[in-house]
Amino acid sequence: MAVFVLVHGAWHDGSAWDAVVRQLESKGHKAFAPTAAGHGHGVPKNVTHADCTRSLVEFITANSLSEIILVGHSFGGTLISKVAEAIPGRIRRLVFQNAFVLRDGVSLLDEVPPETAAGFAQLAGHSPDNTVMLPFPVWRDTFINDADLETAKLAYEKLSPGPFQPFADKLDLKKFYSLQIPRSFINCTEDIALPPGEYGWHPRMSARLGLYRLVQMAGSHEVLFTNPRGLAEKILEAGRD
């Protein structure tokens, strides 16, 4: 039985993985879904990318977790890359689920379409606490296109404003690109949170992993809400030896 650590993306916190955690546990695995610093409701949002990474490393070491399969979703891909640099010996495999695999020296904002980056900066500038929140109509059709309206609304209510600074921090990933940890990429085929094509998730992000395992499933960016059972199965396929 395996040990999974599931790292959420922007606007989410660890509870986004609740249904997936239950699925993994029901199959006899251990699964943890910590919340990165500055994420979730009612917490200070003035965090850097390094703060987020540090909070996850502390969670893993405090719980003495090892031989873990470390899964990152979306923005969470940037976090597991840095966590892997910090504690490579504890990680059995990295799994990127429609996740950013940043080039060395760039930020998440450098990897999205320029109009998206400009939009995020504008939203943050107009916020009281340098955070970004997507309007429901955008999120509904672009992120959770496979949900009915009720599911989409329930999922949207769980979101909280995402700290802007971690999107803007440029990351030194030289060590990440030297690591020999096996890695997988899960691609949901209807995910248009990044627009398909030039800026798409796959194969743009996946190819940067070098030798990697591809796993695909139907679904949107938010399959952790719309199909947690299917996602758990794919995480198991992506994470197995």
Add this chain to the structure above:
Amino acid sequence: MAVFVLVHGAWHDGSAWDAVVRQLESKGHKAFAPTAAGHGHGVPKNVTHADCTRSLVEFITANSLSEIILVGHSFGGTLISKVAEAIPGRIRRLVFQNAFVLRDGVSLLDEVPPETAAGFAQLAGHSPDNTVMLPFPVWRDTFINDADLETAKLAYEKLSPGPFQPFADKLDLKKFYSLQIPRSFINCTEDIALPPGEYGWHPRMSARLGLYRLVQMAGSHEVLFTNPRGLAEKILEAGRD
């Protein structure tokens, strides 16, 4: 319960949607599939794109339809774009099913591979009435690749020569691109009626919709014949709020 207006593509007429209409009605929805001017068997073929659009607008207004989900298949995408310009207030959402989303000022012929455009022009030139008809072997492997031979033949027999002029008319779509009507794109993943890649349906056509909802399903360009039940389900997903 929703109201659907289904707009056929080239070589088809409204009856191509018969099985899909039955599926939608069996779930309690209203569904209409008018035939555009110049399409179908035994009608004059000397129509323009504007004639086709006008006939559909007249159908919708004559039947006092409103809050409609307007679906366009293939060439029908060019029609629903112009219908939306004419009667935007009656439309709840536009759904493009492997459909052309033309750039402003161009024709359908400007959007297909040059050799296809040349082939259409040649076929029309050799026809008695400026129409285009595809030979069965081409249509069978390129349009209805997911059918057995009997289904392919039955479907082919329903086709009728398509008027050439609407392919050649360059469309002013400035108003279309200013509309705020929600829109979806259904992509059938084995559709090679447009060759995948540089000239493919998705994301080339879909991306032009700006903010849109993506829905995908397995199948060829002619899933309205080969999988009407599956297509109806996807139309419902694409059309819901």
Add this chain to the structure above:
Amino acid sequence: MAVFVLVHGAWHDGSAWDAVVRQLESKGHKAFAPTAAGHGHGVPKNVTHADCTRSLVEFITANSLSEIILVGHSFGGTLISKVAEAIPGRIRRLVFQNAFVLRDGVSLLDEVPPETAAGFAQLAGHSPDNTVMLPFPVWRDTFINDADLETAKLAYEKLSPGPFQPFADKLDLKKFYSLQIPRSFINCTEDIALPPGEYGWHPRMSARLGLYRLVQMAGSHEVLFTNPRGLAEKILEAGRD
């Protein structure tokens, strides 16, 4: 009922098709899976591409097979292209399953990423008999990513070193590109043996077939091991009239 001749790819021999052959036979078809010269365990490996082709042509003519559906997997695509040139009158349809469709005058090595070609040459140079064998970790994640570890190991044990020369031989395919034999392409959507995108199987290889039928299925490069029943169904769809 149809007659299938299934041509394996590199590192495989005819026995790789055993489970697919059983599936096709169980549906009343005839299916043959000859081993190309220089392939399999315990045979001399110093063969050229022409030797491989000749051995397959001899198998087909010696068994008086005609009206065949000739299927090629991976490297086997280069073989069925040359077999089709030699005995076009015996072939009803060509089916390429994630297979190379070479441009005229080039070799397989000219079609893979340069670093892959260099890697193959290096492996061959270090081998005692000018052969190439992939390390298990590479093959496991890149070729058979949809298998559990046990299936992956069992399948890997069946592989044998592949002769390098047929990868390097530049092929005259002028006649192939003049043939009017119908053709299909089966694309497994999780196949990353060629990296998706610029160097990917589909639509890069498939588009070279001109008028062709596309059939897709979920799975890796090695679905003949991981899903022989599903592959047999898709071969039937690809091969039917």
